[in-house]
Amino acid sequence: MNCLICGAQAQRMKTEEDCVELQCPQCGHYRVTGDLFAHMKPRGQSFDIVKAREWLAAKRTGAEKAPMIGCPDSGLIGS
Numbered sequence: 001m002n003c004l005i006c007g008a009q010a011q012r013m014k015t016e017e018d019c020v021e022l023q024c025p026q027c028g029h030y031r032v033t034g035d036l037f038a039h040m041k042p043r044g045q046s047f048d049i050v051k052a053r054e055w056l057a058a059k060r061t062g063a064e065k066a067p068m069i070g071c072p073d074s075g076l077i078g079s
């Protein structure tokens with residue numbers, strides 16, 4: 001499926017959790033909660049590239065390799 005940040009062709013990973021896990025060649029490995037994805041999909045929304053990539057970079061400084069973007073982070077959604 002297409003990356004929810006930049007729109008590039010991204011690989012959707014299999015996961016048991018209620019989330020969408022994507023590996024994008026541009027944005028890297030990240031996850032979006034099922035709730036947030038369900039909110040964005042019918043609206044055709046995607047994340048703001050600059051904000052989302054900065055957010056992911058900040059999260060990746062820890063042990064988390066695939067940060068989870070959820071509803072509290074909805075400010076990352078572009079207009």
Ligand SMILES: [Zn+2]
Nearest residue numbers: 003006024027
């Ligand atoms: Zn991407």
